[in-house]
Amino acid sequence: MAAPTIHFTLRQEGQGAESVQVDSTPTHLALMFSESETYTFDRAGRLVTAFNGHSHFWRGLSGRAVEKFSDPQKGKQIVPLSLAEADRLVFAARQRATGLDAGRIVAEVFARIQKYDPVEDRLVFDRTYGKVAILPPDQYLSLFLQAAVGCAWNRCTFCQFYGDHHYRVRTAAEFREHVRDVQGFLGDSVLLRRGIFLGDADILGVRQARLLEAMNIAKEFFPGRPFYGFCEAASAARKTGRELEGLRERGFRRLYIGAESGHDRLLAHYQKRSRAANIVAAVNALKETGLCVGLIFLTGVEPLFGAAHVCETIRLLESVPLDSGDLVYLSPLVSFEGGLEGSAKEEMERLRRGLGFLKEKGVKVAPYDVRQMIY
Numbered sequence: 001m002a003a004p005t006i007h008f009t010l011r012q013e014g015q016g017a018e019s020v021q022v023d024s025t026p027t028h029l030a031l032m033f034s035e036s037e038t039y040t041f042d043r044a045g046r047l048v049t050a051f052n053g054h055s056h057f058w059r060g061l062s063g064r065a066v067e068k069f070s071d072p073q074k075g076k077q078i079v080p081l082s083l084a085e086a087d088r089l090v091f092a093a094r095q096r097a098t099g100l101d102a103g104r105i106v107a108e109v110f111a112r113i114q115k116y117d118p119v120e121d122r123l124v125f126d127r128t129y130g131k132v133a134i135l136p137p138d139q140y141l142s143l144f145l146q147a148a149v150g151c152a153w154n155r156c157t158f159c160q161f162y163g164d165h166h167y168r169v170r171t172a173a174e175f176r177e178h179v180r181d182v183q184g185f186l187g188d189s190v191l192l193r194r195g196i197f198l199g200d201a202d203i204l205g206v207r208q209a210r211l212l213e214a215m216n217i218a219k220e221f222f223p224g225r226p227f228y229g230f231c232e233a234a235s236a237a238r239k240t241g242r243e244l245e246g247l248r249e250r251g252f253r254r255l256y257i258g259a260e261s262g263h264d265r266l267l268a269h270y271q272k273r274s275r276a277a278n279i280v281a282a283v284n285a286l287k288e289t290g291l292c293v294g295l296i297f298l299t300g301v302e303p304l305f306g307a308a309h310v311c312e313t314i315r316l317l318e319s320v321p322l323d324s325g326d327l328v329y330l331s332p333l334v335s336f337e338g339g340l341e342g343s344a345k346e347e348m349e350r351l352r353r354g355l356g357f358l359k360e361k362g363v364k365v366a367p368y369d370v371r372q373m374i375y
Contacts, residue, residue, distance in 0.1 A: 006106070024106045027192045031097060039093040041125075043188040045374065046121070047093045047114025057081075057089055060140075060374035061189065062132065063122035065089060068372075078371050083122070092116045112188075128178075128185045132375040133161035134211030135197060136256050136294055137331065141229055141272055143193040144375060145182060147175055147214040151201035153232065155271045156258075158298070158333060161203055169206050173215050179221045195226045195253070203229035204236050204275040208243050215250050231275035232258050236282035244289040254325070255286055256294035262316030263309045266301055276316055283320040292325035297370060299351060300333035300344030310347065314354040326353065331368040 006024045021032040028048065032038045036053030048056040059065040065086040067079045081089070097113045125247050132144055150167035151159075169180060183190070194217050203211065215227060229252075236244075238257065260281045261267055267275055274282075279295075286293050295317070301309050316329065330351055332344035348367065 020100060022100075022106065022142060024109070029106055029109045031100075033096065037096075039096060041093075041097075041109065041113055042192045043109055043112075044186070045109060045114075045116040046189055047090045047116075048192070050089060050093055056374075059086060059089065061186075062125050062129075062375055063087070063118050064374045065250060066372055066374055078369065080371070087118045090116070096245045118318050122186050128181045131164075133200060134373055135372060135375060136228075136230075136296070136327075137366065137372070138294075138327065139195070139197045140373070140375065141193055142195040142197040142228060143180050143182070143186075143222055143225065144197050144199055145175075145179055145214075145218055146170065146199045147211065148200050148206055153202070153273045154184065155273070158270050160334075170214075172210075172217065175214050176217050180219055182212050183221050187195065190222065194227075195228055196222060198227060198229040201230055202232045202235050204231040204239055208239070208246070212246065212250065215247075215252075219251070225251075227251045228254050229256070231255045231257060231282075233259065233278040233282035237278055237285055238243050240284065241285070241289055244285060244291060251269060252291060254292040254294055254327075256296065256327075257282060259295045259316070260298045261301070261309050262297075262312035262314070263305060264312075266305050266309050269304065276312065279316060280320055283322075287323075292327075293322070294327040294329065295322075296329045297351070298333055299330050299348040302347050304344050310350050310354060313351065317355060317358065322358060322361055326363050327369035328363060328365045330365065331370060334370055 001353075005026065006022075008022055008330070009019050018033060023030040023032070026043075028040055028042050030038065030040045038049075038051045039047065040049040042048055046061070047059050049059070055067045055069040057065055057067055063083060063086055065081045069077050069079075069091075071077050094113055094116065097110060097234055100110060129144070129146070130149075135142070135144065148167070148169045151162035152167045154167065186193070198211075198214065198218070206214070218227075226273050227250075236257065259274075259277065260270065260272055262279070264274045264275045283293055283295070298309075299311050322328070330348045332348065350367060358365055
């Protein structure tokens, strides 16, 4: 049975006593010492977020964390923390929770916070996953399960995510063992995970029978959650309508396509497998069977291709039947050193203005900065 939502205040005693607002929900526990100091833990005792009055910190299951803050001169900043810095954040949060007596209300979660060891937990994460390459922003709190590992294409010159992965599809026995390991690793952290994201790079590249088998296994361990995944446009276009309908009927909700651009010369330059016509065909096929789509486009490429990338991308999006269940992400091109390519922000703004018609359809257009991704 899920824990009830409870809000209460703890009053510490002794020197330096202060009041602590505690929010205990079915998915997490939040401690608010003041408006400028807050911590959120999942119900397994893992630190998820923190705020110190200046910076927001987000921490993933991997133990990695990012710091987000606003600089008066440079604007919004996103800084990955070292593992040592991320661990110090956990120890500081654990220290603040020490000595708080909530009685039986949330005692179990407080006990887990005190026992949590970020170093040991990171080792278990590495054994369980190895690496989680990338997820769409709305899927950072999904349950990631690797039905396949890596990317079968793995030739896109701008992509740094799957280079060290040898692509393979897990057998049913291997996937079952992986899902069981994930379940054991997560414990009650799973309560914070809303959906299931089937990885890795192109879930529709997996044979239909194997894919349905993987979905059934995932449902055995984690029932009642919708499914999501990345797919290549060419793979989506190859699936029959009956196959796509079968995925929807069994719980698939949205598939994400790294379209990158509507400009074929740009797609060829970056060695993308698909072209604009493949992307249009894929979106049409998915929408015809009731599946939602997430389309991801690059920004920061204009120095190479002038205005053609912006114009052709807008034209592509005008030609596909998107609606309120769909997402469009604009993702700044990131160099191999981790910085943004020069024109990314300006190009994103031109695309956003040109895509105003999508708002009338209820389609959300949002930025997607891959540097923020942690899992």
